[in-house]
Amino acid sequence: MNTDRRRNNAPPGGTSAPVFARTIREPGYLQSLRPRRSRGPNELRRIFLQPSIIPSASGSAYLEIPTSSTPSTSTLVPPTSSLKITASVQGPKPLPRSAPFSPSLLLTTTVKFAPFATRNRRGYIRDTTERDLGVHLETALRGVIIGERWPKSGVEVVVTILEGDEDGWWGDSASEGSANGSGWGLLNVLAGCITVASAAITDAGIDCVDVITGGVAAITRNPDSRDQKDLARLLDPCPAEHKEIVAACAVAYLASRDEITEIWMKGDIGADPDALIEGATHAAVGSLAVVKDVLLEALQAKFQGQLEVKESGVKRKAGDVDMTG
């Protein structure tokens, strides 16, 4: 294991806030605090997206999926988590002289959780889940970018997760600890990463075949019904709202080409994964509407600004001529 030896680190297992026996009044009390999904099964959470937030990067974007439930005052257990991701694109820039020849654009993706992004503190060095997410993001983007137009150059996509979706509800003590977690929240994080990286790449003006967006769908077991076989398909699941997720799938979807560049599906899927993939593409189409609107708005604002600058420049020149003449 590569641990960070240069700093004084927090305990590796993380710390959990003490839960005092007095807060638990009766056995069923904790379960009654569990957040419930108030959206319909095909309804997505709201998305906030803002491109060009980092001036020094050639392209950047910020995505936020705010928490759906209002914080309650009666308990310390937070109901649901929210997702906040920034992405910045550096390049395309020439490769260093020492690097061997590359016929196409070299894409490097770095996904990093901020140390405070999840309940268990993340270290400064990327761990395996972060590297794994980086590979997923790279797979999603590699098919979209037209790399052969930039030989001998590289581009870096750096994604920082400021707040990540939790793998489960905080009240479920079994899901404590990142190593023991089921990793359902990571699928939401990946879909968010894909959407925000796509917006950042478009903002950087790198040639793509289409705008790519991420979407998640899940199959959950209904806790109320007695039947074990009672499964429901949901779009954009919030892991905290469901006690048992059977399977989930994140895709990166190119809507106008009807193609998928990345699938990450896990869980007990059974013989037919088509319904799950279809649900995830529907979710991706939902976030595509937001991405398109936001990018169009940003483009209009940019050109509006340029036109104004040009006009004022012309005026000033004219004024100068007048002065000297």
Added chain:
Amino acid sequence: MAPQQAALVNLSPAELSFLRSSLAQTPPIRLDVTKGPRDFRSMRAEYDVLPGANGSARIALEDGTEALVGVKAEVERSPQRPSLGAHGEDVDMGDEDVDESTGKGQNGWVEMSVEVPGFREDDSLPVFLASMLKESLLASGELKDRLYINARFHWKLYVDVLLLSPALSYPLALLSMTTHLALLTTDLPALKSEKDEDPLFDDDWDAAVPLYPKTAGKTTTDKPPVIILAMAVGPNIIFDPCKEELAVADAVLAVACTNTSSSSTGARIVSIRTIDPPSHLTPPGIPNSMNSATGGTAPTSSADALTQRELLASSGVWTPPRGGMKRNLISQVTKMVVESGGIAEEVISALAAIEVG
């Protein structure tokens, strides 16, 4: 920004174009012409090769790729957590021995490490391979429940995957088959103590219980998952591609599946991932019409060059593939894998036959 360490195939654009067109025709002609699209490369497999491990296996493919997997189990103390709301625990002590361990297993009890020569352990390829293998192993939840001993102790399973040769082709399928065979032949010492006592084990190795119980009568037990690599070239789907074939793939899909619990035929999927095909990094070809050395005219501006390139799409000059995989192609792949008599069933039964024979 270090370039990819994975050794790319050294094929010229003309060779890539030739290979692709022969794989895209019906029926496809593979690099090894004796093989059909569903054929796997032949392999030599053996198990119980490491005396110091609970289970082990070695598989060598005909092209010289060789993988070794050792499974070791250790008894570990489970961390005691304050139980929330379960104050009435001592009431329901007696009647719970039926499904005592279901749902109590934790994902952290299985640890997987993949070592590929030429790669650091934190490089993206070994990390990706390890997480795919681990994820498919934990998907069903039955394995981790079997590692539960009692409230205070559990087995910790270490699966160490070693690729002995350099990664000649994408090693995921090989590593997963070797892991499958090793887990299938893993034995854990038989438990002699009862309930919440400190665990005491039978020192007779013959009494050891297999980690994946053998088929008892008609009920089929679950088996470790296998990962099947499939690639798409045009309309064709080709399984178990070799390195050169991967270099012209439109898309590559890894499907992890295990046997169904209900019937003995068919399979169920536990995990799917797309893999970035190396074809995205291949050099594009330059057509004669754009090459002044072959009588063409070199484009005057870069914009001109771009337009001419875009017009080449179907001319047979090699251009790296763009975009992803059509949805119907994905469902076609999964169907070919999981259907009764499909690829998954074939692979699982072939690996089971190694152990029996």
